[in-house]
Amino acid sequence: MFATAFDVVGHTVEIAKIEDKHIAPLWTLLQEEENIRLYRQLYHIDPTSEEDLGRDLLASSQNNLDTKATRAIINKFTSDVLGWLIVRSQDPDTSAMTAEAAMFLPRALRSERGTETMYYVSHTVFDNLDYEKLEFRAGTSSEAWGPGGGQLGRSLIGVLTRQMLDRGRSAESDLFVVMKAQWPVISLAIGAWLDSKGSTKVERAVGTSS
Template identity: 25%
Template sequence: MTQNALGQAIGFPVPNWSARPKPPRAPLQGRFARIEMLDADAHAAQLYAANAADREGRIWTYLPYGPYTEEGVYRDWVAGMAKSEDPLFHAIIDQASGKAVGVASYLRIDAAVGVIEVGHINYAPALQRTAAASEAMYLLMKRVFDELGYRRYEWKCDALNAPSRAAAERLGFTYEGLFRQATIYKGRNRDTAWYAIIDKDWPKIRAVYEAWLSPGNFNEAGKPRQRLSEMMRSARA
């Protein structure tokens, strides 16, 4: 515990700290996924077609917008979001098909203290439960910690969104608590579950991703031999 001259408990020193850079618009390249800045001309039609495979509209339930039943309306939304600096939207490209199949953004970017959130995550069925889906999250994390030097990376979701909560833990985030009645969206209450990775967690989490993404962890059919969730659990233990 750190104390000041008055004997009061205070936070530990952060020597030589300086504001971090804002996230760049440069692409990120992985084995299974490529991440590009969202662009209506390049991605809207592909994303709309990929999202249409979700015939019940489940992917929109916990987002404050959508579903979109007309391609032109969705394209307008993409065009608007592509201009935003915060949230900063990215398209996730499946390397195998070369098509955009998901989006994710950096948001609530606080460069002064090195805190950033990942959100607006929307994976079309073609991206869900694939190696590209997990690698995309790793690439965004790697930029935040290794390239930009942030201290904290957040994930927040509706507390009733069980798949999102499970994904956060599988991807290496730690649950930090519940913010009751945090907001209202689509005319209903949202209690928000908070998760985060901090810089001291990152080396161990990065090592798990690197081991999981290594070619030796994938069989001839392209399926991982070890589950990412099990590897994360072992690393934490």
Template identity: 20%
Template sequence: MSSDSRLPQGVPLPDWTRRPSPQPVTIDGRYCRIEPLNIERHGDDLVAAFRTTDESSWVYLFIGPFADDAGILNWLTESANSRDYIYSAIIDRASGRAAGLCAYMRPDPGNGVVEIGSIHYSDALKRTPAATEAMYLLMRHVFDDLGYRRYEWKCNSFNGPSRRTALRLGFRFEGIFRNHMVVKGHNRDTAWFSVLDSEWPALKSAYEKWLAPENFGRNGQQRIPLSDMIAKAR
């Protein structure tokens, strides 16, 4: 049976080709540096950072909290050795220490789709320019270097801080996947967010303006919020 070309099928993509799979990558920024997660290099820093992380920050993660340093180190080791996710350590340039980690998840190079997730920041990294810059650098790599079409963010529907962060970073809310997962013995309805390649140029411009030194006062406080810059760019 032949298809009817008169029926809507979406925007034609005659030149689309499979994109490269994400690989461990090092990216230098002004406030942070992204490095492939390595236990010898980052293990001690991250164990120390996560040892004192507020317990509530573990609630919506797939793992933790841990009873001791050995548990944290085992989790980091498994993450560094993962073949499914590509984990990165986030180095705070101010201290020179690893202060957080995240991962490219569920890469789909055939369709040009990847998710950013497994994000866990030390308390010292949260709400800093370095934390925002890390998300910008990883997003920029996906769109500018790998040529992907879609960048995803997913979280527990009850995770208000993560949902607010996704919106602040320019992701668009798409809806709730009900009964999506069972996590730590609880049902998880998952909130889905995304950025598309067509939206990236405006976001990139807003990020670069927000991260510029002149956007921060002597006390390090932002002059113009990122969300305002994104709204204006769009």
């Protein structure tokens, strides 16, 4: 399994790890045509070229989820680019998928392509996996953020949906503006929650996020 940590409002918050058993469902998400297109955009791959590196990378390891190449793609696409990781479980009786941990990073807002990708992938997660809950975990305490964290996440998705889909805005242009406008509110809310829990329960950031 692998994990990531990031800086937000002066704190380092560690996201819950993606377990091996959750690699396959996440990989399935990245195989979708829409996400392959966004993968090409992010890594500056010309979709009209005869040699489509994006599709080659994805196809080369889609039948072998244990390869280093596959895990590298998943890790880079979710952690390095989007700045958030998810852990999901599946109910064997209902097949309901659960998103247990997710977080957005300010660095994902530094490019329109990164923000567009973050929106589409998160939208897929929340809409197509029978979304049940969203928890954030702080520092080494692994303390769930609980209902407040879930409401915060749903609120952000709600803002994006209302301002993007319902109003027919362009993801290439307006989404970046929307996210940039919303991030200060989200980051302050996260910082206030961490402060209310006490600094001893989280690790202070050594530096700033890149």
